[in-house]
Amino acid sequence: MKSFTLKSLTVAIVSTVSFASAADTYNIETIETLNNYRSSIPQSINASGQIVGVARFPENVEIDFSRVPSRLLAQIGFDPEEDEELTIAQYQAIVENLGNYANSSLQTQRIGLNQAFIYKGSSSAVNAVPATADQLANSVDSFLYSINNANTAVGVTSAPYELIEHQYTNADDETATAEYFVSDFLSRGMWYNNGESSVVEPQAQDYLGGESAIFDINDSGLAAGYESVALSPAATTRIEESCEDPEVASASQPLEVCVWGIWRGLQNADASNIAAFNNSRYRYSRPRSGYNAGRSIYDIRGKLWQFDASGEVIDQVELPTLVERRSDDENDFSSYAYAINNNDIAVGQSWTYHPDRGAIRMPAIFQNQEAQPVTEDPIYLWGSATDINDSNIAVGHLTKRPAGTLRSYGFYYDVDASELTILDSFFNGASTVVRSINDNGEMVGTAEVDPTLSQVRARAGFYYDMSAEAPQIINLNNTISCDSEYNIVDANDITENGEIIATALKTEEYTDEEGETRTREILVNIKLDPIEGELNNCTDNEEPVERQGAAVGLGSLLGFGALGLLITGIRRRTFLKTKKS
Template sequence: DTYELAEESCEDEDLRGDIPYESCISSLASSLAGDPTLASQLRGLVWELDDNGNLLDTIELGILFEPEAEDIASYTSRAHAINDNGIAVGISQGEYTTSNATVIRTYGVVFDGDEVLNLTPNPDLTVAASSATISSATDINNNNLVVGYQVQRINGVNRDKFFVYDMSLGELEFPDDFFLGSESVALAINNNNLVVGYGEVEASLGQRRSEGFLYDHNVKEFNRIGDLIDCDSKYTIVQANSINDNDEIAATALYQAPLRDSRGELVIDSGGNEILVDTVGAVKLIPIEGGEADTCEVPEDEVAMPRQGASISWLLLFSGMWLMWRRLTKK
């Protein structure tokens, strides 16, 4: 392997030159400690534990292809999530072959027993030629619904688009998100088939602003989470990270807070006023039964985004403060 070849070079006086053997080995060890992939294969693992947290078994997950025996390159698979059925999802490197060459690309996969299933085996040629990552599977629920994202070519640009894969049907679905050219990434799905993640809400040419979303796979409804909280809320949900079976969402919010110095004291401007700065913090969204969406007024210089119907309501919990977000009901 790579380590053995490097060690042999340290043993060869002609190859290591004036460097002492011990120094050569020390340098080798330091480089491998900094980047273990130089001498290691990386594989996803599943740990089986008993009810007391004791380790019962460790299962090594595979990759999408079998390297040649003489191939000493390092290849990677990684597990991101596992459901109660023992099915894991994540990524694996695999081969992509054109008429001219074979290259290694990273794909979203399902690890089902000894099988490694490629969710996106036929990417766009332009995407495969320009992106090392084709797709990623980020989560799976007990209904064997898998979520993640795939890189797609849209209007001449590579964009991540979130997907839901139904293992029972063998169908890969790309729901409508904020707009055609919006990047969107699904991060989690619960056992009620609710998907959360984030996506771009602006179609600008520069850096685009992202916000969290909630997608109800049962009724095929996509919602910007900002449409589910109070109209006058000071929090912008920039990313929805996880959702449990109580439909509670762990998310990231952007808000303005008073500036403080290194000692934690408020910074005041020359007029004696607090200085507000953009701040990022963790938030928790909790559903409220029976809530209804408000009709929010939109400033004339902003574009209103239509609110869609949804079957859930929410409450925002942040630093001990409760902020209501409303149930959206179809009229």
């Protein structure tokens, strides 16, 4: 394997720690980004100030040029036989294209772009399934989504890839060999506390090892997530016909590679049935909604796991779907739990049926082993519940189509009273997603702030207090100095004391390989500590930020794409992706 040398890069970032002006309502604390990663996205903070999240884009991956598509090398102007050093732009292009969620080939190098971390005064990587000597380094994607007040964190990890040889008889009746990168499983929910970790095994592990994920854990150790429980009827038929039938299946592919191709196609499928143009008479028209259906070869069920102090599962409960799968529907039909409160009520999402649009994902409340809808109003075409507090107030988003365009609307739902409230946003039609709610009824999330009729709209993190005398959505950029170096684009979590962890864009200067000073925007993790003050009402000057569904901008910074190993509803404390959900 020929290694590369990345041309020297000097970066200067001026960080502001605990800075505030007289009128600000928050101090800003910067949370360091994990070493050798470009960006940082917070997910959850507990009462003691420990933070978990995801570091993004590794800066020092070793590239095997024999495993990089020749067309990509030609496109970026790099010849491994002639060139000794990659430029910064060339390295970025290679890593982005080989990232697990963008990379559709199992014959090229696989790179994990996401690294789970925990912050306790300094940031440390968390690896529940580290690569062995025989496996590909830097090929795992891992995420931590929640940390409780016992300092137990939960999340999800993929498996490391390893290279295998597959022998087959070619068309000339000769023995040939093909090489592929494969992994033991698609995903595993992970538990972590003080250096110790464990993973949860799903019921169904046919062909690809199955899927599981954990998104939240309450203070008694009860965790919420999902796991694969069976192959779907459609997947069973398709695998038999396309991968196991020797008359049809490609001899050059092992069975698991063929099945992986089916799974990946389902993961990236668009929810075209909720698109604005949807007329089955036009057979060759494929309207796109921009919302990722995030399907699977597996039927998946929401799951609650009771962990003991050492990370062992001592009890578990499977959560149902909102309705039963129809007899004429052979696709995967699933439920997902994304958050749980200390009353053991979970919230999330489930497939159900729209009267005119077929199968859709909608918010679900899981209580007493039953799934309850937040709404059955047919005006809504998609949605998810993302969090719930100990007063049994759930939050999330619902999608409808004003003026022919799909938009997400934030909501809160009183579980005890079965009462739904839609939040006002910055302007009519502004897509809004609530990420988190504390026990005081304070919510945070992200919303569009740019009313122009463009595909790319600026977004901002927001704060909303449902218990205020006159509740209103507040742009968090108006709560800090108008000349702050941070542009807050998402607010991910809020504590009982009103401390907020948020994701912000920040400009950094760097010296490129030619010695020129350049700038670029990166995502940073900040903590907002409330202080006495008033809103600054800064003039809106946000740069256009990638809204879900477009192809450039913030989505490129994140590189999330369609998160194949995760479900694609907007989950609790999950940041923007390049596909709507």
